[in-house]
Amino acid sequence: MHSFPQPALIQVKSLTTIAEADPARAVAFQGAPGCNSHRAALEYAPDCAPLPCFSFEDALDAVKEGRADRAMIPIENSQHGRVADIHFLLPESGLSIVGEHFLSIHHALMALPGATGPFAAAYSHPQALGQSRHFLRERGIVPMAYADTAGAAAFVKEQGDPQAAAIAPALAAELYGLDIIQTHVEDAANNTTRFVVLSRQPLDPATLTGAPAMTTLIFEVKNIPAALFKALGGFATNGVNMTKLESYQKGASFSATMFYVDIVGVPGDPAVDRAIEELAFHTKDLRLLGSYAQARPRG
Numbered sequence: 001m002h003s004f005p006q007p008a009l010i011q012v013k014s015l016t017t018i019a020e021a022d023p024a025r026a027v028a029f030q031g032a033p034g035c036n037s038h039r040a041a042l043e044y045a046p047d048c049a050p051l052p053c054f055s056f057e058d059a060l061d062a063v064k065e066g067r068a069d070r071a072m073i074p075i076e077n078s079q080h081g082r083v084a085d086i087h088f089l090l091p092e093s094g095l096s097i098v099g100e101h102f103l104s105i106h107h108a109l110m111a112l113p114g115a116t117g118p119f120a121a122a123y124s125h126p127q128a129l130g131q132s133r134h135f136l137r138e139r140g141i142v143p144m145a146y147a148d149t150a151g152a153a154a155f156v157k158e159q160g161d162p163q164a165a166a167i168a169p170a171l172a173a174e175l176y177g178l179d180i181i182q183t184h185v186e187d188a189a190n191n192t193t194r195f196v197v198l199s200r201q202p203l204d205p206a207t208l209t210g211a212p213a214m215t216t217l218i219f220e221v222k223n224i225p226a227a228l229f230k231a232l233g234g235f236a237t238n239g240v241n242m243t244k245l246e247s248y249q250k251g252a253s254f255s256a257t258m259f260y261v262d263i264v265g266v267p268g269d270p271a272v273d274r275a276i277e278e279l280a281f282h283t284k285d286l287r288l289l290g291s292y293a294q295a296r297p298r299g
Contacts, residue, residue, distance in 0.1 A: 097290030234278030
């Protein structure tokens with residue numbers, strides 16, 4: 001809690017008190033109150049008790065320790081790609097993906113009351129800065145990375161510098177007493193972030209049959225020629241739609257590559273079972289991170 005700027009601490013303390021009183025309703029998220037993850041939690045579960053956490057690790061730990069029932073974690077953005085570190089954190093957490101949520105992202109440029117610019121710098125999460133880079137460049141505003149969007153707004157309020165601005169959801173200006181200088185500063189009107197919902201217990205795939213569902217898994221292929229081609233062949237031959245495939249390095253040797261995969265379908269479907277069985281034959285490490293209902297149609 002004490003890693004947040006002072007203006008955010010009152011909001012953090014209030015929300016934390018409510019969440020601690022009812023962990024079954026608590027949804028942990030990374031960031032100060034008013035950030036996009038806070039918005040996503042309220043859209044996904046309007047009756048939840050949002051629990052703000054300073055880091056992704058803190059949010060995941062809150063679920064592992066039973067202080068929250070679920071965590072709402074951003075995993076990718078339509079404009080800026082993968083959220084850093086998430087592919088490492090999800091497998092290490094031991095939690096299971098039980099849902100997904102797509103959030104339309106709209107950023108606002110905000111500053112101290114009465115400040116009109118020009119602004120020397122804008123603070124925000126690197127994702128938000130990347131999503132607004134053309135807007136900032138055109139105005140000669142230097143992007144300054146901060147841990148989260150709403151935390152950046154609280155930081156600008158705390159610093160009291162009229163030449164400093166923040167890029168954050170409009171809710172953050174309301175919470176921290178800033179003026180909105182301009183709305184919709186994101187470079188793309190269809191800017192969208194996909195979140196995954198994590199829980200201690202996975203969903204039973206049998207409860208997802210009959211409705212569109214997804215399964216997420218990670219694997220490491222054997223270090224032999226055409227290993228990836230052979231590993232993925234089972235999805236093609238069994239007609240299983242793969243909607244996402246990303247690679248990332250495991251360790252510093254650059255000799256072991258992990259792959260993150262989303263597929264349409266769940267274990268228990270014969271085609272999915274055959275594809276996963278063939279995948280397992282060609283891999284050194286295979287882990288299912290969870291099956292869950294689709295929040296948006298694929299393909």
